[in-house]
Amino acid sequence: MRAQEVHAHATAAVPGIGLATVYRALKSLIQSGDVVPVELPGDTPRYELAHHHHHHHFSCRACGQVFEVDGCPGDLATLAPQGFAVDGHEVVLYGRCAECLS
Ligand SMILES: [Zn+2]
Ligand SMILES: [Zn+2]
The missing domain is CATH 1.10.10.10 (Winged helix-like DNA-binding domain superfamily/Winged helix DNA-binding domain)
Structure with missing residues (x-):
């Protein structure tokens, strides 16, 4: 919050x-x-x-609430340019939450 x-x-x-x-x-x-x-x-x-687990977020464009998303696309280090070291990532999903869609 x-x-x-x-x-x-x-x-x-x-x-x-x-x-x-x-x-x-x-x-x-x-x-x-x-x-x-x-x-x-x-x-x-x-x-x-x-939390002790790695998680991401879903941001609702309609109501502005942010929800926690369990799971992770996995190792994103391959997206980095050659020779770069990745030590973390942040994934944010955007869209509309179930409440805003109903
Ligand atoms: Zn919403
Ligand atoms: Zn992740």
Whole structure:
């Protein structure tokens, strides 16, 4: 979720909590490895609980929600130019979610 959404949830639990406090909490959770920032191209950063499995994302163009996608196309290192070393990848699927299609 986005920082603003985290803030909305936090406000429900702790009325009056500031956005700066939320950002500080997020920062320390990222440092401790409990939360990972997810930055999709052209979107504000999102935060999700750290998983121990590799996964990707589906971004709905209609409602803007981002869903986790299990699975991976596999080793994409062959796409890199000759002589380049790949140490990670990010795959984002775009389209419309089931809710937006119904
Ligand atoms: Zn949608
Ligand atoms: Zn992958």
